[in-house]
Each structure stands twice: as structure tokens, then as C-alpha cells.
Amino acid sequence: MxxxxxxxxxxxxxxxxxxxxxxxxxxxxxLDSANTSQKPQVVIDTMVDHLERHNANVARAMHQLGAEASEAFETARDKVAAFINAPSRDEVIFTKNASEALNLVANTLAWAKGDWSDRVGALGEGDEVLITEMEHHSNIVPWQLLTERTGATLRWIGLTDSGELDLSNIDELINERTRVVSLTWVSNMLGTINPVREIADRAHAAGALVVVDASQSVPQMPVDVRECGADLLAFTGHKVVGPTGIGVLWGRREVLDQLPPFLGGGEMIETVTMERSTYAGIPHKFEAGTPPIVEAVGLGAAVEYLGHVxxxxxxxxxxxxxxxxxxxxxxxxxxxxxxxxxxxxxxxxxxxxxxxxxxxxxxxxxxxxxxxxxxxxxxxxxxxxxxxxxxxxxxxxxxxxxxxxxxxxxxxxxxxxxxxxxx
CATH class of the missing domain: 3.90.1150.10 (Aspartate Aminotransferase, domain 1)
Structure with missing residues (x-):
């Protein structure tokens, strides 16, 4: 030491x-960093500078400040994409926290009408969603709501006496009816590091979609979304020395393209008439309204800081x-x-x-x-x-x-x- x-x-x-x-x-x-981490001076200074010198709305204002704000916001997306080794910046969606990111997934899966051969499609009776007994409420309640609304069945992986996942019956739990497997990478209570890639490989072999709550893993260890086996992965900014009010949902492009919008409003549209609307592509399809701009800028500074360390x-x-x-x-x-x-x-x-x-x-x-x-x-x-x-x-x-x-x-x-x- x-x-x-x-x-x-x-x-x-x-x-x-x-x-x-x-x-x-x-x-x-x-000693409460699993709750929220403290912030380095560079994050504080970056957010103050943005508010003092570059404050404007993004993707709307046709003036210099608007261009500066938009560039700072999208540069933050680039930094987050690089930090988790995302194949494309467009696969990084800004949310207000990990809870919203997980709710976005659960709700849009309930509404999806895609081809299940691509592991995306509306759930119904006879389908199963698998979580674990060690999940944060944010990765339990959205799936309870989803299964209640769709008639699907919620199942879970139990825990051993030592606080690890009991995988003794994993072949029974992950089966031909499993449509989604959603699990935490690192438990916020037990501290357990779960074998995400092993479980993801089993889930994919059964044709299931894999969602990972990485709120405790992204702050503590290298996370590579190309290698971990997740189809969708969520984390929150305030646990990675960034500000509150900003979270991230990463998803594989082919999955995100099939999911419908979560919220309706400005920026997420392509065109609007009184009869119908068409929607923007990813990531903007999932970012309705004015986003948390300075928070995203702060998150960009935070992951850049962690990258330097x-x-x-x-x-x-x-x-x-x-x-x-x-x-x-x-x-x-x-x-x-x-x-x-x-x-x-x-x-x-x-x-x-x-x-x-x-x-x-x-x-x-x-x-x-x-x-x-x-x-x-x-x-x-x-x-x-x-x-x-x-x-x-x-x-x-x-x-x-x-x-x-x-x-x-x-x-x-x-x-x-x-x-x-x-x-």
C-alpha cells in the first residue's frame, strides 16, 4: 500500500x-462513493466555464454560442464513447441517470415491434425476463412493470450464502422462452463482481437480449462494451466523478435502431404534422427536449480525467x-x-x-x-x-x-x- x-x-x-x-x-x-463520488476541480471548472462563456441551447440556436454549446455537448458524447470503447458515438444516449436509462430500455422493449430473430421485439405471454436477486431497485422495478403490462414472466437468479450468483440452475433459467437477461455487473450492496460475459454468452445462445447495469463497474474498472457481451449498458455520471443529472445508455446500433422512441418532444423528431410524426435517428431519437447540457459537458470532463488516471x-x-x-x-x-x-x-x-x-x-x-x-x-x-x-x-x-x-x-x-x- x-x-x-x-x-x-x-x-x-x-x-x-x-x-x-x-x-x-x-x-x-x-467512504460513500458507491452512493455518489466526489468531483475533481477540473469537472467543476469545466462546468462553470461552460455556464459563464458558452451557455446556449444545443442543436437549435443559429448563433455562435449555440454552435459552441452544441460542439461541447457532442464532444462530451465522443469522450464517453471513447471511454467505454463504443464502436460509434451515435450509440451513446444521454439520460438523466442510470434509472432512466434502464426504464427507457424496459419501456421501449414493451412497445417494440421488431423481428425477434434480431433479439428485439414486443414481449408477451409465455416470454420470460431474467434478472438477479442482488439488483438495485432500478433494475428490478422497470422489469416488474414490463412483465405486468405484457403478461411476460419475471424470473431471477438466486444468491449463494457467500453473496455470489447461484448459477447451479442457469441452464433452466436461461431457456428458449428467455427474451431479456438484465443484471448488474457489480453489486452496490454486496460488492460482488458478476461474470457478465459468461452469462451474456449463455443468453445470446438462447436468443435473449442482454442488458447490463454498469453503474458500479464503470467507475471502478475498465469497461469495453465491445467485449463485455452486453447489448445495452447503463451507467450514471455522478458515480464516475461527474455531476448528478446525467446518465448514459449505450446500445448496439442494430438494437437501438429497432427500439421506438421513449419520450416525445423537440429534437427527437424528423418532421411533425398534425396527423403523424417521423423520428430522428439515434441517438437523438431518445433525447427529447432540451438535454442536460452542462451536466453532459461535466461528464465528458469526468471520464477524461479518469482516463488520464x-x-x-x-x-x-x-x-x-x-x-x-x-x-x-x-x-x-x-x-x-x-x-x-x-x-x-x-x-x-x-x-x-x-x-x-x-x-x-x-x-x-x-x-x-x-x-x-x-x-x-x-x-x-x-x-x-x-x-x-x-x-x-x-x-x-x-x-x-x-x-x-x-x-x-x-x-x-x-x-x-x-x-x-x-x-
Whole structure:
């Protein structure tokens, strides 16, 4: 770990909020990056500069500012496409977050009238959608709504006691009736890294479409959409050191071309008459109305920043800091980690229980020590139910997390045990 400290100091200097002190003069120990990441100065400056010097609507205004705004917006699309190695910039659709991206897919699949030989077409009775028991609510509820509306059946892959996917009956779950397989790449609660390519290959062999929630994987590891096996992939900007209010849906062109529009309005049309409308091609077909312009510009700066740091280096750091955290947490009496205990099989989010203390109380005591974590069900209630846990405390690291911050977490948890007079 010592070899990382010099680089970590330089990286941390890019994030002004990490210099904050909290109530009582304690330094901020931010361990809630799976919830939202902090932002480097370059992202903040890029967004401010755009608002100060280039603010205008895109693809509408016939003046210099409009041209500058449009160029900045589309350049951000180019940066995102390069970051995930998309074959074409047109396959990158801007949404307001990953939840909207996943809802876009679920809704348009319900409306699609394409040829199922190309794995796109309206679902109906007898069809099946497969998800997993560890999904974020954003990758559960849209599919529940889809199957309720179409008469299709929702099925799911269960979890092992160690918090990994139970693939023992995968050949039964993925069958000739399976039309969609939608799964998270990295669990936001258990931290589990799922074998996306293996499952995608099985799904494609059965003729199913593969949707991947990459909200926790895109921030933490190199993601190549040409290699991962996804047909459609979603992630959100605020977890990749970008702003809130911007998300991404990537999809293979042949899939996106067959999906109907999600929302109607300006920019997504080719022409409109009182009788009917025709629609623009991708990506604009799915971007109705004025988009989140400055947020997209900020996201472009964010992925460019992560590219300069290097996603392989970020992955290695996340692995090392997670392993260090798991070692420290193992020393705390009465603490149980949920999910894999092998750092090589998980991402940076670590959810845990502390015997005798409610997770909200744990989080409040940690906060009094300057340590910011999350407590609750983390929008993953089914996964909590699987382990007979109502809620948990979650600490999550990122590229700016130091070993000293993990030490502060461990010290604060020991203080919590003392505070509640646990034996």
C-alpha cells in the first residue's frame, strides 16, 4: 500500500471537498462513493466555464454560442464513447441517470415491434425476463412493470450464502422462452463482481437480449462494451466523478435502431404534422427536449480525467484498498461483512452488520467521528431479505481513498462498540 501514497496525495489534491473539516475539527473521511463520488476541480471548472462563456441551447440556436454549446455537448458524447470503447458515438444516449436509462430500455422493449430473430421485439405471454436477486431497485422495478403490462414472466437468479450468483440452475433459467437477461455487473450492496460475459454468452445462445447495469463497474474498472457481451449498458455520471443529472445508455446500433422512441418532444423528431410524426435517428431519437447540457459537458470532463488516471490503475487501487478494509473489519468483534470476503471477487462497496447496533446508529456515530458512510437497504431490499437482514451499514472507497481513511473507519467502529458498551 505504501507505494500508492505519493500518487494518492496528488489525486486527492484534485478533489477540493476532501480538504474539508467536519464538526469538531475532524477531517472528512469520505467512504460513500458507491452512493455518489466526489468531483475533481477540473469537472467543476469545466462546468462553470461552460455556464459563464458558452451557455446556449444545443442543436437549435443559429448563433455562435449555440454552435459552441452544441460542439461541447457532442464532444462530451465522443469522450464517453471513447471511454467505454463504443464502436460509434451515435450509440451513446444521454439520460438523466442510470434509472432512466434502464426504464427507457424496459419501456421501449414493451412497445417494440421488431423481428425477434434480431433479439428485439414486443414481449408477451409465455416470454420470460431474467434478472438477479442482488439488483438495485432500478433494475428490478422497470422489469416488474414490463412483465405486468405484457403478461411476460419475471424470473431471477438466486444468491449463494457467500453473496455470489447461484448459477447451479442457469441452464433452466436461461431457456428458449428467455427474451431479456438484465443484471448488474457489480453489486452496490454486496460488492460482488458478476461474470457478465459468461452469462451474456449463455443468453445470446438462447436468443435473449442482454442488458447490463454498469453503474458500479464503470467507475471502478475498465469497461469495453465491445467485449463485455452486453447489448445495452447503463451507467450514471455522478458515480464516475461527474455531476448528478446525467446518465448514459449505450446500445448496439442494430438494437437501438429497432427500439421506438421513449419520450416525445423537440429534437427527437424528423418532421411533425398534425396527423403523424417521423423520428430522428439515434441517438437523438431518445433525447427529447432540451438535454442536460452542462451536466453532459461535466461528464465528458469526468471520464477524461479518469482516463488520464487510468482505469486499470483505479481497478488495482480499489482491489488493494478493499482488501485492506476487509482485513481491518475482520478485527472488529461482532461485525459481519455481507458478500464475498475475497477482495478479488468484489468491488469497493462493503456492507456490514454490527451486532447490537442499528445501522443508522452506527452511521451517526461514525459521522460524529468525521467518517461518512451510508446506512439503510441501499435500494437493494431483496438482497437484504435473502440474508435475513433489514438494513446494513456500507462503506465504499474510490480512487482517492487512503489506507489512513480505512484506519479511521476501523477506529470509529471500535469507538462505536465502546459507545454502546458492547461486550
Amino acid at each position: 505504501e507505494g500508492l501514497l505519493g500518487e494518492l496525495e496528488m489525486i486527492r489534491a484534485d478533489f477540493p471537498i476532501l480538504e474539508r473539516t467536519m464538526v469538531g475539527g475532524l477531517p472528512l473521511v469520505y 487510468g482505469m486499470a490503475a483505479i481497478r488495482d487501487h480499489e482491489h488493494a484498498i478493499t482488501a485492506y478494509a476487509l482485513e481491518g473489519l475482520a478485527t472488529i468483534k461482532g461485525l459481519t461483512v455481507l458478500g464475498p470476503l475475497d477482495a478479488s471477487r468484489r468491488g469497493g462497496a462493503i456492507s456490514f452488520e454490527l451486532d447490537g447496533v442499528h445501522p443508522h446508529d452506527v452511521a451517526q456515530v461514525l459521522d460524529s467521528r468525521g467518517v461518512a458512510v451510508r446506512a439503510g437497504h441501499h435500494c437493494a431490499k431483496p438482497a437484504h431479505k435473502r440474508f435475513d437482514v433489514q438494513s446494513s451499514t456500507r462503506a465504499s472507497s474510490y480512487l482517492y481513498t487512503t489506507p489512513a481513511e480505512i484506519d479511521a473507519l476501523i477506529e470509529a467502529l471500535n469507538y462505536t462498540r465502546s459507545y454502546f458498551k458492547l461486550g
